[in-house]
Amino acid sequence: MKVRKLVEILEGKIVCGEEFLEREVEYGFASDLMSDVLTLDIDKLVLITGLNNLQTIRTAEMADIECIVFARNKRIHPPMIDVALEHQMVLVECRFSMFRAVARLSEAGLKPVY
Structure with a gap:
């Protein structure tokens, strides 16, 4: 699915990386534990996370x-x-809980990592 579609499904707000909305995402992972992300x-x-700090961006990088x-x-x-x-990332704000966001994306065809 294109990032543009993901943002639409989540009724999200693009904060950064608008020029990369045509990128494809195939898998989703939800966590506030950056050690799991690594x-x-x-x-x-x-x-998909609720941890809004610089460490999240560094971990994603x-x-x-x-x-x-x-x-x-x-x-x-x-x-x-x-x-x-600096690292050409797309950052999206979403009002939904992680559970609801994951459910919507899963229904739309995004695959889980595990």
């Missing part, structure tokens, strides 16, 4: 994740945007 080795992955959805109405802060722009 165990992943999969392409075309979107991370190390795991080669190009799209992050921040659930539970978490707001993205300017330092996060600066690093995300």
Whole structure:
């Protein structure tokens, strides 16, 4: 699925990376534990999290994740945007809980990692 479609499904707000909306994502992973994220080795992955800090962006960078959805109405802060722009990431804010976001994306065909 294209990132553009993911944002539509989640009724999300693109905060960073609008120029990358045609990228494909095939898998989704939801976690607030960045140590779990670091165990992943999969392409075309979107991370769904409620952890809105710079460490989330740095972890995604190390795991080669190009799209992050921040659930539970978490707001993205300017330092996060600066690093995300540097690494060509898409950052999305979403009002839904992680559970609801994952359910919507799963219904739309996004595959789980496990």
